[in-house]
Amino acid sequence: xxxxxxxxxxxxxxxxxxxxxxxxxxxxxxxxxxxxxxxxxxxxxxxxxxxxxxxxxxxxxxxxxxxxxxxxxxxxxxxxxxxxxxxxxxxxxxxxxxxxxxxxxxxxxxxxxxxxxxxxxxxxxxxxxxxxxxxxxxxxxxxxxxxxxxxxxxxxxxxxxxxxxxxxxxxxxxxxxxxxxxxxxxxxxxxxxxxxxxxxxxxxxxxxxxxxxxxxxxxxxxxxxxxxxxxxxxxxxxxxxxxxxxxxxxxxxxxxxxxxxxxxxxxxxxxxxxxxxxxxxxxxxxxxxxxxxxxxxxxxxxxxxxxxxxxxxxxxxxxxxxxxxxxxxxxxxxxxxxxxxxx
Ligand code: F6P
Numbered sequence: 431x432x433x434x435x436x437x438x439x440x441x442x443x444x445x446x447x448x449x450x451x452x453x454x455x456x457x458x459x460x461x462x463x464x465x466x467x468x469x470x471x472x473x474x475x476x477x478x479x480x481x482x483x484x485x486x487x488x489x490x491x492x493x494x495x496x497x498x499x500x501x502x503x504x505x506x507x508x509x510x511x512x513x514x515x516x517x518x519x520x521x522x523x524x525x526x527x528x529x530x531x532x533x534x535x536x537x538x539x540x541x542x543x544x545x546x547x548x549x550x551x552x553x554x555x556x557x558x559x560x561x562x563x564x565x566x567x568x569x570x571x572x573x574x575x576x577x578x579x580x581x582x583x584x585x586x587x588x589x590x591x592x593x594x595x596x597x598x599x600x601x602x603x604x605x606x607x608x609x610x611x612x613x614x615x616x617x618x619x620x621x622x623x624x625x626x627x628x629x630x631x632x633x634x635x636x637x638x639x640x641x642x643x644x645x646x647x648x649x650x651x652x653x654x655x656x657x658x659x660x661x662x663x664x665x666x667x668x669x670x671x672x673x674x675x676x677x678x679x680x681x682x683x684x685x686x687x688x689x690x691x692x693x694x695x696x697x698x699x700x701x702x703x704x705x706x707x708x709x710x711x712x713x714x715x716x717x718x719x720x721x722x723x724x725x726x727x728x729x730x731x732x733x734x735x736x737x738x739x740x741x742x743x744x745x746x747x748x749x750x751x752x753x754x755x756x757x758x759x760x761x762x763x764x765x766x767x768x769x770x771x772x773x
Contacts, residue, residue, distance in 0.1 A: 431460070431461040431464055431465070431467055431468065431492060431522070431523070431524055431525065431526075431530075432444070432464060432490040432492045432493070432494050432525045432526065432530075432550070433464025433465055433494055433495065433496075433497070433498075433524065433525070433526035433527075433529065433530030433533075434464065434494060434496060434526045434527045434529050434530045434550070434551065435494070435496075435527070435551065435552070435701060436488075436489050436490050436494050436701055437550045437551055437552045437562070437563065437564025437565075437567075437568075437701055438488045438552075438563075438564045438567035438568070438701065438702075438703065438704065438705030438706070438709050439550065439563035439564050439567065439705040439709035439710060439712065439713030440488075440489065440490035440492075440494075440525060440550060440563075440564075440713070441484045441485060441486075441487050441488070441489065441490060441491055442484075442485045442563070442705060442709070442710045442711075442712075442713035442714045442717065443525050443548050443550065443563065443713040443714070443716055443717040443720075444460075444476075444479075444481075444484065444490070444491065444492065444525070444717060445481040445482070445484050445485040445714055445717060446713065446714035446715060446716065446717025446718040446719075446720075446721070447523060447525075447548070447717035447718065447720050447721045448476060448479065448481050448717070449481050449718075449721075450717075450718050450721030450722070450725075451721050451724060451725070452477075454721075454725055456520075456724070456725075457477070458476040458477060459473050459474075459476065459517055459519070460473060460474035460475070460476040460491075460492045461473055461474070461492065461513075462474050462492060462493050463492070463493040463494055463495040463497065464493075464494050464495045464496070464497055464526065464530060465495070465497040465498055465499050465510065465530070465533060466495045466497035467492075467493075468499070468509070468510045468513045468514070468522075469497060469499065469506055469509050469510060469513070470509075471512075471513045471516065473517075474491070474492055474493075479491065485710055485714065486704060486705075486710065487704065488567075488701075488702060488703050488704050488705060496529065498529050498530075498533055499533055499537075500532075500533055500536060507537070507540075507541070510537065510543075511537075511541060511543070514543060519544070520544065520724075521544045521545070521546060521724040521727075521729065522534070522537075522543060522544060522545050522546070523545075523546045523547075523548065523720050523724065524545055524546070524547050524548070525547075525548040525550050525717075525720075526547075526548075526550055526551075527549070527550060527551035527553070527555075527556060527562070528551070528555065528556055528748075528749055528752065531547045531549070531556070531732065531745060531748060531749050532749040534547055534745060535547075535730070535745040535746050535748075535749050538729060538730040538745065539730070539746070544727070544729040545729055545730060545745070546720045546723045546724055546728075546729060546731060546732070546733075547720070547731070547732035547733070547745045547748065548713075548716050548717060548720045548732065548733050549562045549563070549716070549732060549733070549734060549748060550562055550563055550564055550713075551564060551565070552564040552565055552567070552568035552595060552602060552700055552701055553565070553595065553596055553597070553598075553599055553601060553602065554599065554601040554602070554753070555596075555598060555599040555601065555752050555753050555754065556748050556749070556752075556753060557747060557748050557749070557750065557751055557752070557753040558732065558734055558736075558743045558744075558747040558748040559732070559734035559735050559736065559743070559748065560734075560735040560736060560737065560738065561712070561735060563705075563709045563712045563713040563716060564701070564705070564709060564713075565601065565602070565709075566706055566708050566709055566712075567703075567705045567706045567708075567709045568595065568602050568700040568701065569601075569602055569605045569606045569609070570606075570706055571696065571699055571700045571702075571703070572592070572594050572602055572603070572606035572607075572610075572645070572696055572700060573605075573606040573609045573610050575592060575694070575696055575699075576590075576592050576606060576607070576610035576612060576643050576645065577610055579592060579643060579694060580610075580641065580643060583641035583642070583643060584640065584641045586641075586690065587640040587641055587690065588641055588689070588690045588691055588692055589631060589641065589642045589643075589644060589680070589683050589689050589690070589691040589692075590641075590642075590643050590644070590691070590692055590693075590694060591644045591646060591676045591677075591679045591680040591683070591691060591692070591693040591694070592612075592643060592644065592645050592646070592676065592693075592694050592696060593646050593647075593648055593675060593676030593677075593693060593694065593695045593696065593697075594606060594607075594645060594646070594647055594648065594696055594700065595647075595648055595696070595697070595700050595701075596617070596618065596647035596648060596649055597618070597648060597649040597672055598618055598649055598752055598754065599617075599618065599619070599647075599649075599752065599753065599754045599755065600615075600616075600617025600618050600619055600647040600649075600650070600754075600755050601755065602647070602700065603615060603616070603617050603645045603646065603647035604617055604645075604755055604759075604763070606645060607643075607645030608763060610643060610645070611643075612643040612644060612645040613630065613631065613634050613639075613642040613643055613644060614627050614630055614631065614642065614643075614644035614645070614646075615644070615645045615646075616644065616645070616646040616647065616650045616652070616675075616679070617647045617650060617755060617760075618647050618649040618650050618651065618754070619754050619755045619757075619760060620760055621651055621653055622646070622650050622651065622652045622653065622679075623653050623654075624652055624653065624654045624659070624679070624682045624686065625654070625655075625686075627644065627679070627682075627683070628682070628683065628686050628687045631644075631683060631687055631689060632687060635687075635689065642689075644679060644683075646675055646676055646679055647675075648672050648673060648675055648676075649670075649672050649675075650675050652675060652678055652679060652682075654682065659678060659682075660672075660675065660678075661674070673695075676693035676694065676695055677693045677695075679691075679693070680692055680693040712735065715740045716733040716734075716735070716740065717733070718740075719733035719734075719740050719741075719742055720733045722742075723742055728742070730744060730745050730746075731743065731744055731745060732744075732745045732747075732748050734748070
């Protein structure tokens with residue numbers, strides 16, 4: 431099953447997993463839309479799929495959703511266990527991010543469900559793996575967008591503020607912003623003071639440059655005069671409601687600096703389209719590693735990349751803590767972040 435927000439490479443992961451398991455004469459059952467398929471016992475036939483052609487496509491042939499059995503564990507966990515029992519599953523392979531894999535880890539620990547995990551998310555915020563698949567495809571989309579936006583920013587002598595995905599972690603924003611040479615990069619890991627951004631942009635303008643790119647992650651907290659300008663609204667699951675930070679920053683740049691500014695929200699384009707070749711290969715290899723875990727009955731583990739090699743790690747190591755940009759990383763690339771230091 432594939433759960434949570436989709437990411438380029440999901441089909442390649444299914445391909446790597448499915449081919450290996452079919453070679454070993456396993457019978458495969460796909461569950462529809464992540465945990466929803468297990469809650470409602472809705473399956474997809476996988477046996478007839480053309481794995482080789484599947485690998486190039488973005489999205490997920492199994493469908494995905496944010497269903498999560500631990501939202502209402504007393505009612506939902508027994509439903510998942512009943513589906514597993516009904517199909518007499520020998521293993522359940524969960525391809526997902528922290529929510530999907532977190533639930534898989536709990537089912538393994540609490541109910542000995544024979545789970546195996548594969549790490550996916552464009553946000554790259556899962557621990558115990560160098561990267562998650564989908565991340566580099568998203569970085570490429572964001573980098574190309576910033577590259578392209580330079581020409582219109584230049585024509586109109588504007589600041590273009592580019593809002594990237596990343597509620598809690600600024601990986602996409604930092605990597606694409608650095609790669610595109612953005613003049614300002616704002617990430618959730620470091621409070622963004624609008625005065626400091628304006629100061630930097632003023633320096634850019636004083637140096638003779640007539641345009642600038644600012645990359646901002648959707649979950650960044652923006653402050654003015656020490657006060658947070660970000661929304662304090664909470665959704666039904668207790669998560670802060672985010673969105674609109676790009677427009678907020680662009681408005682402040684216009685008001686405080688008098689520099690014409692526009693914002694662009696890249697949104698789901700970062701999850702859309704065909705995966706980069708890297709993500710296809712990476713996801714394929716992770717899927718194959720997951721198949722090996724199934725065949726050797728090595729459950730409660732996740733396929734992973736460590737120091738460039740495909741290995742496997744305990745699932746609980748991946749979900750214990752969210753992987754965010756480290757202070758060390760932020761310091762190393764200090765000139766790209768706030769506070770900026772000398773230009
Ligand atoms: O978890 C990946 C992610 O892309 C986040 O960066 C983003 O905030 C969220 O999914 C959006 O998800 P949805 O598809 O529910 O709008």
